[in-house]
Amino acid sequence: MCGIIARVGDSDDAVDELLTGLENLEYRGYDSAGLAVKNGGGPNVFKREGEISRLKTALDDEAPSGGLGIGHTRWSTHGPPTDENAHPHTGCGDRVAVVHNGIIENHDQLREELQARGHVFESDTDTEVIPHLVEEHLAEGATAEEAFRRTVRRLSGSYAVAMLVEDSDAVYATRRGSPLVLGVDEGEYFLASDVPAFLDFTDDVVYLDDGDVVVAEPGGHVITDLDGNSVERTVKTVEWDPEDAGKGGYDHYMLKEIHEQPAALRQTLRGRADPATGEVTLDDFPPGTFDDVERVQFVACGTSYHAGLVGSRLLGTRGVPSQAFLASEYATSPPPVDGDTLVVGVTQSGETADTLAALRQAHAAGARTVAVTNVVGSTAARECDDALFIRAGPEIGVAATKTYSSQVVSLALFGERLVRDVTGSRSDDVERLLQGLADLPGQVQQVLDYSKARRVAKQYRDSDAYFFIGRDTVHPVAMEGALKFKEISYEHAEGFAAGELKHGPLALVTPNTPVFAVFNDRDDEKTLGNVKEVEARGAPVVAVAPEGHEEVVQHADEVLTIPDTHPDVTGVPANVQLQLLSYHAADILDRPIDKPRNLAKSVTVE
Template sequence: MCGIIGCVGTDETVPTLMDGLSNLEYRGYDSAGVAVQNGKGIATFKRSGKVAEVRKALPESPPSGTVGIGHTRWSTHGPPTDQNAHPHTDPESRVAVVHNGVIENYDTLRAELEATGNTFVSDTDTEVIPHLVAHYLDQGDDHETAFRRTLDRLDGSYAVAAIIDGDDTIYCARHGTPLVVGIGDGSYFLASDVPAFLERTSEVVYLEDGEIARIEPDGFSMMDVHGDPIETEIEHIDWDPKDTGKGAYDHYMLKEIDTQPTALKKTLEGRIEPETGTVSLDGLDPGHFEEFEQVDLVACGTSYHAALYGAKILQEAGIEAQAHRASEYGTSSQLVSESTLAIPVTQSGETADTLSAMADAAEAGATTVAVTNVMGSTVARQADETVFIRAGPEIGVAATKTFSSQVVTLLLLARRLAEDMDDGEPREDFDEVLAALDRLPDDIQHVLESSDARSVAHKHIDSDAFLFIGRHLAFPVAKEGALKFKEITYEHAESFTSGRLKHGPLALVTPSTPIFAVATGEVRSKTLTNATEAKSRGAPIVLVTDDCDANADLGDYHLEIPETHELLEGLLANVQLQLVSYYAANRLDREIDKPRNLAKSVTVE
């Protein structure tokens, strides 16, 4: 959560910072601000609200300078006000700081500083950082030493960047929260995430926990907490800068729904050979997983629903597999041992709860294989193995294309596990699965071009609540459909296994509670029966299935999907539900790409 941007060595510092903040606004948009070292002190501009509010606050001629930092905030400590917006400074504005994470001992530090006469103006934990740096400067420390001594006092998680008056350097460090340095042509950048500066460079260096960087006009250097130098490795990010823009679309979310066929082609490229019935997965050769006895998938939000889908596929293949909410994994009673394969599933690779669950699994002796979208992310660097979903950058807070790519990647991984593990039972019809996977991008394109989701969404816009039901592989899709709907429409939506409907939730059913029935797979007939029970109580039924004509009397409205293998039907149904959520939210004039109270990457527990 929250987004940091910094730049050194460009004459257009403020415009560069503002562009970076706009690119990072999916990480938080409660408030924003910039601070620039302009040779006459540090000029700071910040406002509550979105980045656009800061643009309005800037003078007609923004301050010049070649060093600056910026921040867009998702509030933790203190409400989104002008005073709580970053950057924060010491009372004399000698030091400006931006920070992501949580300083757990800030109360103690603040009391200590107040006892020496320091005055605080915000409610944030971050403000103690510039005060501490200034305190050590007053004791005679040089800039770097003051910064390092400050870090030594902080408990908790942080990505922090500081500028100091009279110094053309950005000092930055990370502990549990991501930071990446971008290496341009005569300029250098710092950010929470690569899209902040991707149009300017794709050459990057990722900071590890406990590492500190000095970024200066003539280069950058890395050190540990003791000041000893560290060797760095430059990585190339293979993302097209055009992928981080909306293009002709009104919203990133619709663009990312529409580009799922392209994303899935990249997910599958070089990994399947329908003609020979083989799967190749990033060096995970046959026999790679033969020593494992159980699989634990850990994830949050949309990634958890993809993990649920993947777990059901693994269970069908005879493998002992469970999907766990990452935040509960360390407190649950499951047995984890050296025979456990833990699979963290995370789009960003920075989700704090998922990283914590992965660490718990590793401590218990499990091997970890991450399924993620972002090269260089923390989960990719800390896992024993990584399989990338290759979906490209996803900017909309509500995940769409990455769900599809995660499920497909897990399906391919399930094939390798079924072949390797003792209890695994590889599907006899896997050649049909591969053929369906090969058609999947075209099938999704057909859904996108033929969907009636807009009219369905508009017809039910005034409903009291929205219920989503499904069985087996359709249940994770129903859960994801309800999550998408509530995320961006702010309307009440719930999901149930369809069999649960009559065991309590049926009391919620009225003519103003449409039920989206995802009827796929061999168990579709039971879901249709449950939908019939709800219809008899007056509920409008929106039927999502591959044979709407055969169920014309049941469905008041129909969202049809192409015929495909039962393992993939849920992905086609999911696209229909994504479109319903989008068109409903658009009709309600919601902030679709930036839903209230949410952020794309949740980097605090």
């Protein structure tokens, strides 16, 4: 959360490129935005509360020129969204401008020290201590780089920081626990929280490690550790196209990414499974990779946690002891772990703070770790022992869609590799499972082409609440459907295991609380029994079910049909129906679908 962009070059059009970067990063936060540009003198700072469009309007008549600049789009942690709390922040003399992502845990102590020495603060943010500290070191005679290093040594917590200083033609940056990448072009450099920020300008990227300090000037850059020792970081070319990060003619990123799922699934599956032979080929995990594993633990947050629940169910039914944990709970109350434990971190961005903390906790306890992520070069991918990439392509919408589908499919393939290594045998129905996975791109396309989700969303738009139920591998789908619905519609929604409905939640069921029941051709008669329970209380029922279920049709007011497939992968097309339902419900209510209130795409603070 929060987005940083910096640009270094000879030409004086830094503002245009910074604004492009900020717009590309707006999914990371949209409470406020700002930028600072310099051209010979001190940094010129412009910032506004609200979305980036307000900042652009403010710059229409007074946009500064310059080749060096930093920018920021904010998701509020310390202090409400106001002009004063917007980044960049400066010190007393306006010699220094700083943007920051993360949390400075000792900011109260530093602020008290600085105020005691006469510093006056203009904001409520933790970030503002940084430029004041830098100014003190500059006043003592330190160079800009020395002042930056001394300041960073005083900071506790997580941060990615970029800084401009008067009389210096460089941007200074570092990271610890928050993402920061360097973009490299001919004569230009970019620093950003995410690669999509500068994809319009370059696809050559340097992934920075914690403790790296970057000094970027027109025509050159240096990367060192905090003590000034040179470090080598490889330049890599990312495969994403700039158009992948655009809306492509859709009204919202979310709708575009829902419709990209057939292509994303093809990328996820490509070269990894052969239904005819039952073989699974994961290049980084040859047979025998996990022979010493006795149990598997998944750690994740939000949508990724729901994917981890599916992965855990798939392993458990195939004889591999497995559990899924919320990463935020795992990090503070870890279960027993030893050298025979494999801990799998599921994280779209690879930068989710709670998931990284859980993985580090597991690693410290002796467990082997694997990251299942979408981002090559992410912190999780680099810190874990191994990584499996889901290949979904860039996802900009705050509400995750195509990455969930690709996570589930990746975990199904990964699970089969684990089953063979841990149990010594293949799953009994592996050919049918792999065929079900291979069929998913076409089946998801079928759902996209024929879904009635908009009509259903319109029919129940005035309901008091929305309940989602399911069993087995579609229990996590019910939870994910409820999460997506509440995220973007702002309507109350809850997801339950179908059998738990009668153990309390049934008290909330009324004729004005539709129940969305997900079926997967396994234990459907039990889920149908739960449907009859809510039906007896007068609640409308919307079934999400494979084709041809006549009894389901008889007891449902509406049916969102999905293609018939293997029960373990039914949840993927079922979830697409629920994504469409959530999208259309939010669209009918005129919600800001790509920018849901209080949320951000990548949660990089604990």
